Amino acid sequence: DIVMTQSPSSLAVSAGDKVTMSCKSSQSLFSSEYQGNYLSWFQQKPGQSPKLLISLASTRETGVPDRFIGSGSGTDFTLTINSVQAEDLAVYYCEQYYSYPTFGAGTKLELK
């Protein structure tokens, strides 16, 4: 199984902060056949199902604010939130779908 490691496990932020969280995979998620990294980011708020934010490591879903930016390739990936808003407080998960899907343990964004 591909192991996904997210860090930090939690992050205390203030509105307007720039936030960066990491997701590392135990093997490369890059497909040379399809020329893309099979990595998604999800946002889960309390009592809700996860919501897809970014797929293929950097493709933002329609309707997702442009302050959410996915980057990285191979085994190292980053989700950046520019100027975090109160509504962004949630747990963020990464997922690899290069092989049988596996998820990171999540990064919880909390208010400072």
Add this chain to the structure above:
Amino acid sequence: EVQLVESGGGLVQPGRSLKLSCAASGFTFSNYYMAWVRQAPTKGLEWVASITNSGGSTYYRDSVKGRFTISRDNAKSTLYLQMDSLRSEDTATYYCTREAPRYWGQGVMVTVSS
């Protein structure tokens, strides 16, 4: 808009069975792989099973192999998860998802307890 609506959850005793259903709409169901993903209370996300768009191939995590069966009815745009020999560690919210990338239903709670 992709819509996935699960049903069939509830409280069940260890060793008993339960069948989940997921009604899909807003996309051409027969074109997509589908999957079930679960989340134990206060825990992270765990892939359970996937099925190809035709239903011809299925894939399971080791802990549910031989106990769970994923299936689909493309004519009804419905995904199923038959869960047999349930254990306490199967207690979780079960999400119906469309794969690659993953879109999620609202989830249904399954509690395995005597």
